[in-house]
Amino acid sequence: MSPMTSGDYVIRAIRADEWEAVKRLRLVALRDPVADIAFLETYDDALKRPDSFYRERAASSAQEPSGARQFIAETADGEWVGTVTVLIEEAGSTDWAGFPVERRQGHVVGVFVRPEHRGSGLLKALFDAGVAWAREQGAQRVRLLVHEDNPRAQGAYRKAGFVPSGVSVQLETHAGKREFELVLEW
Numbered sequence: 001m002s003p004m005t006s007g008d009y010v011i012r013a014i015r016a017d018e019w020e021a022v023k024r025l026r027l028v029a030l031r032d033p034v035a036d037i038a039f040l041e042t043y044d045d046a047l048k049r050p051d052s053f054y055r056e057r058a059a060s061s062a063q064e065p066s067g068a069r070q071f072i073a074e075t076a077d078g079e080w081v082g083t084v085t086v087l088i089e090e091a092g093s094t095d096w097a098g099f100p101v102e103r104r105q106g107h108v109v110g111v112f113v114r115p116e117h118r119g120s121g122l123l124k125a126l127f128d129a130g131v132a133w134a135r136e137q138g139a140q141r142v143r144l145l146v147h148e149d150n151p152r153a154q155g156a157y158r159k160a161g162f163v164p165s166g167v168s169v170q171l172e173t174h175a176g177k178r179e180f181e182l183v184l185e186w
Contacts, residue, residue: 009073011129019058025080029112037147071129073122082113082122086130088137097169106134108144124160145179157182
């Protein structure tokens with residue numbers, strides 16, 4: 001998939017040799033005020049990971065074929081200001097929460113846009129790139145999960161075309177809290 005331009009940004013898949021930038025952006029995302037409900041990983045855990053983890057993640061995302069692809073939004077001066085990763089889930093498998101996967105689908109994870117770039121349409125552009133890639137991989141829909149206490153993200157995802165599926169997942173890390181599944185069907 002070739003890079004797309006969206007306003008002041010280039011939206012593209014990461015390259016294998018960009019693991020250090022992948023790590024930096026992940027650490028920035030995990031410092032966001034809602035990171036504790038938006039991500040399943042903490043800043044301290046991510047910081048402790050060896051560089052080999054980020055090297056492998058970038059290399060895996062960049063290879064063809066791949067079961068996952070990370071997209072970034074890059075400014076004209078090369079700053080990475082947003083990211084979305086799409087994982088391909090195979091029909092007949094079981095997802096991370098133990099639910100059966102009924103059809104080949106994309107699962108969006110690791111969504112982050114730097115605060116000063118929010119509200120610019122950047123998130124929709126990142127989703128468009130991720131959804132296009134998932135469709136190229138034969139996915140029949142794309143889904144994501146969002147914490148019940150994250151209304152800002154819920155609103156952004158709905159604005160990008162995702163709708164509630166009715167599925168919710170109890171979180172082990174936040175007793176009594178749930179994440180809602182939102183889907184984009186075609």
